[in-house]
Amino acid sequence: MNRLFEQRRARMLTYQAMREGRLPAGRQLQCPKCGGESAAQRWNALRMVCPLCGYHRPVGAYTRLWQILDPGSFRELDAGLGSTDPLHFPGYGAKLKELRKKTGMGDAAVSALGSIEGHRAVFVVLDSRFLMGSMGTAVGEKVTRATQQAGRRRLPLIIFAASGGARMQEGIFSLMQMAKTAAAIDRFQKRGGLYISCLTHPTTGGVTASFASLGDIMLAEPGALIGFAGPRVIEQTIGEKLPEGFQSAEALLQNGFLDQIVPRDRWRAVLSQVLLLHEGKKGGAAL
Numbered sequence: 513m514n515r516l517f518e519q520r521r522a523r524m525l526t527y528q529a530m531r532e533g534r535l536p537a538g539r540q541l542q543c544p545k546c547g548g549e550s551a552a553q554r555w556n557a558l559r560m561v562c563p564l565c566g567y568h569r570p571v572g573a574y575t576r577l578w579q580i581l582d583p584g585s586f587r588e589l590d591a592g593l594g595s596t597d598p599l600h601f602p603g604y605g606a607k608l609k610e611l612r613k614k615t616g617m618g619d620a621a622v623s624a625l626g627s628i629e630g631h632r633a634v635f636v637v638l639d640s641r642f643l644m645g646s647m648g649t650a651v652g653e654k655v656t657r658a659t660q661q662a663g664r665r666r667l668p669l670i671i672f673a674a675s676g677g678a679r680m681q682e683g684i685f686s687l688m689q690m691a692k693t694a695a696a697i698d699r700f701q702k703r704g705g706l707y708i709s710c711l712t713h714p715t716t717g718g719v720t721a722s723f724a725s726l727g728d729i730m731l732a733e734p735g736a737l738i739g740f741a742g743p744r745v746i747e748q749t750i751g752e753k754l755p756e757g758f759q760s761a762e763a764l765l766q767n768g769f770l771d772q773i774v775p776r777d778r779w780r781a782v783l784s785q786v787l788l789l790h791e792g793k794k795g796g797a798a799l
Contacts, residue, residue, distance in 0.1 A: 543567050545735075559776045568733045568776055570713060572615070573622040573639035576672055580779050581626040581635075589625065589634075590657055594618035595650040601681040611642050619650035620675070623658040625667075628780055631787035634662040637672040638719070644676030647719050651679075652689025655723055659696040659705075668706040668787060669697075673724040677717015690722035697726050706790050708783065710774075711738050711761065729786060730770045732761035738769075 539552040546565035555562070559579055560569040571579075577586060594612065597605045612618060620642035624635045636658045638645040645651075655671065662669040678686040697707055709727025714737040721740055732738060739759035747754055757763045764770045774782045 544569075561776055566734065566775075568713060568735060570640045570674060572641060573617065573637040573672075576637045577622065577624060577626065577635060579776070580628060580783065581624075582628060582630065585625075585627040585632075587625040589623040589661060590654055592618060593650050593654055593657075595648040595679075595682065597681075598649070598685050599681070599683050601683075604681040607643070607681075615639065615641050617642055619648065619654070620645045621651045621654045623654045623661075625661070625665075628787060629784035631668075631784055631791060633668040633670050633787060634658050634665070635670050635672075638674045640674045640676075640714070643679060645674045645719070646676050646679035646686075646717075647689050647693075647722075648679035648682045648686050649689065652686075652692050655689075655693045656696040659693070659700050659707075663700045663703060663705055666705075668708060668790065669700065670708045670710065670783065671723065671727075672710045672712055673715045673719055674712045675715055675717065675719035675724075677719055687718065690718045693723040694726060697723055701726075701728065708786060710779075711770075712736050714738070716740065716742060725769075731772050731774050731782070732764070732770050734761060734773055734775055736761040738764055 540549045541552055541555055542549050543562040543565060545567035546562065548562070548564040550563045555569070560571045560575075561567065562569070595608060597608070608619075617639060620639055622637050622639065624637075626633065626635055636655055638647075638651065658671075659669055661667075678690065680686070701707060706729075707727050708729045708731065709724055711724060711730070711732040713733060713735060715724050715732075716737065716739055720738060737759055738761060741749075743754050743758055755763075761770060761773050765773055772782065
């Protein structure tokens with residue numbers, strides 16, 4: 513009886529860890545960058561950063577919010593919002609159902625009210641476990657609604673992007689979200705709102721070409737791939753070999769696209785400092 517209970521408990525903890533983007537205890541994980549193996553406990557303790565080389569492994573949206581928000585301040589917005597299948601794309605409806613069950617998410621983005629060191633803001637976090645964080649109608653709507661919430665409440669807007677781009681299964685409906693989110697953020701900024709864009713690995717395609725690149729302050733994690741088309745596509749198009757590190761966060765910082773690269777264990781400190789500096793000025797005072 514006790515053995516059966518422990519087996520069920522182990523399965524439950526494994527499932528919970530998968531939903532939160534963490535690794536179950538007892539596993540060994542090979543780093544995709546350096547190839548070294550480390551215990552799952554070490555990865556979890558370092559917030560999913562490789563203990564050997566510092567590679568930042570993608571994390572789930574709820575895990576990201578848990579890492580940066582003050583305890584008890586999380587309040588999810590539009591939790592039930594999810595994409596439909598407007599084009600009846602083959603297999604898309606079944607895939608959405610499967611991913612919702614596996615991740616516990618309605619779609620590839622989570623939006624929330626919360627605070628960092630007591631400084632309130634509206635947050636959106638994209639999750640690459642859900643169709644590579646691709647932007648369909650639900651993601652575009654969540655970003656737009658969160659931006660409007662930030663405007664109404666006179667709070668800063670903070671978005672963590674992690675995406676493969678626009679969602680091909682929704683066709684033109686997905687591409688429309690680029691203009692929709694960009695327009696919402698433009699209105700927010702013109703009315704004095706502060707938007708902090710945080711780019712994580714990978715941030716590409718239509719997300720980069722719309723709301724992800726429009727921040728008043730542009731931050732990124734170390735080693736993040738940031739761009740529109742991938743390096744392989746660009747090389748095939750121009751017929752030339754790209755420079756080493758092309759489209760990395762470090763290259764973008766050097767060329768003026770980013771303001772700062774922020775290691776994962778520094779997000780709370782950096783964001784709280786930015787929010788403090790802007791409090792009562794641009795998008796910093798709640799109604």
